[in-house]
Amino acid sequence: MASNFRPRFPKPVLLAISIALLVAVGCSGLFQNIGARWVTRQIAEELDLDDAQTEATHAAVQRVMAAAPAALDSKITMLVASVDTAIAKGLTEEKLLRLERQVDSLLDVVAGGIIDEAAPILATLRDEQIDFGEARIEKRLEEARERLAKPKEERLEKRQEAFIDDVEDWVGSLSDAQETAIRELVARLPDESQARLGADERRVARMSVIFRKHPGAAAIRDALWQEWKNREDWGPGARPPEARRAEGREALLFVYGLLDSEQKDHVSEHLHELHEKVKSFLGAAGS
Numbered sequence: 001m002a003s004n005f006r007p008r009f010p011k012p013v014l015l016a017i018s019i020a021l022l023v024a025v026g027c028s029g030l031f032q033n034i035g036a037r038w039v040t041r042q043i044a045e046e047l048d049l050d051d052a053q054t055e056a057t058h059a060a061v062q063r064v065m066a067a068a069p070a071a072l073d074s075k076i077t078m079l080v081a082s083v084d085t086a087i088a089k090g091l092t093e094e095k096l097l098r099l100e101r102q103v104d105s106l107l108d109v110v111a112g113g114i115i116d117e118a119a120p121i122l123a124t125l126r127d128e129q130i131d132f133g134e135a136r137i138e139k140r141l142e143e144a145r146e147r148l149a150k151p152k153e154e155r156l157e158k159r160q161e162a163f164i165d166d167v168e169d170w171v172g173s174l175s176d177a178q179e180t181a182i183r184e185l186v187a188r189l190p191d192e193s194q195a196r197l198g199a200d201e202r203r204v205a206r207m208s209v210i211f212r213k214h215p216g217a218a219a220i221r222d223a224l225w226q227e228w229k230n231r232e233d234w235g236p237g238a239r240p241p242e243a244r245r246a247e248g249r250e251a252l253l254f255v256y257g258l259l260d261s262e263q264k265d266h267v268s269e270h271l272h273e274l275h276e277k278v279k280s281f282l283g284a285a286g287s
Helices: 013-023 029-047 051-089 093-122 127-148 152-171 176-188 193-213 217-229 241-258 261-286
Strands: none
Touching: 029 051, 029 127, 051 093, 051 261, 093 217, 093 241, 127 193, 152 176, 152 261, 176 241, 193 217
């Protein structure tokens, strides 16, 4: 529910397997398999996997998809119902806290399943493959550093545009007054991109040390889970995760307070459209 959410987890295997749950949404069994192969190819390219590792990755992606219905269906249905009720009856701090707990529980289930499948594959990486993967990640980190080097005003404008785009995805078109209010809101929010980048850099360095020791799947699984559970800790100098979450809730309540009844209906419709797509995928995955 945080307004500035970005995936903060070691790449590329975990992120790419997660994408499998998205590319296959609403697809038939045939297209679900195509989606699994696409994700497998992305992972293989990120880590320069050999044929045996690629085959193991494809099997892992398929298992994640097959396990999704039993693991996620009821949790997603409950979350959608909770969000829909909150939209209709009015958001409050207490309701958002309950929704956060539901989201956290859902994400832990997804992350746990991915970690269990990813760890044995990551344990087979050779040093040259680790070098290859690190180089790909370093390129992305360097791109983030370049964005941070842009003038403060330019970075703020991009944050404002991204926030407005996210809101309009859910509520439809905003009025000029609503857009102005949201731009002012974003301008008041602290830009913590540097702290977030530093956390990414340290996380990559920690995982690199572990991978190069080749400790086995169990140790890698434990390390990945620890990184996941601490993903919101951006280290010394950064605000605690609780403060950022509180700010995200305040921002969401502010935006909700700007919406008219038609826009709230649009949020509900969009929510149910997404839920139908997820249910379609879960049904295909379980067939």
